[in-house]
Amino acid sequence: MSGPGNKVIDVAFKASKNIDWEGMAKLLVSDEARKEFATLRRTFDEVNSTLQTKFSQEPEPIDWEYYRKGIGSHLVD
Structure with missing residues (x-):
């Protein structure tokens, strides 16, 4: 598959790789946070x-x- 779908997958994959979840978690001080x-x-x-x-x-x-059949071949073709 190509096109916009692949771009969405690529962006989501890159975003997940670039987020330092552990680093951010270390900065949290309250249980609620x-x-x-x-x-x-x-x-x-x-x-x-x-x-x-x-x-x-x-x-x-x-x-x-x-x-x-529904709208005619002149619009479809």
Whole structure:
């Protein structure tokens, strides 16, 4: 697959590699901040995983015959 989907995957992958989660976690002083930070990291990982799953799949082929019958071949072709 190529195009915008690959760009999204690349950006998400690079972002996950460039984030120093452990370094940031060391800067947190309160338990509440640690909880919020854990939630942020978990959410980031879930979104990153969803993006990689969604954009790594090939799109379904377009059924051109369906559109030719519905709106006419002069608009489809």
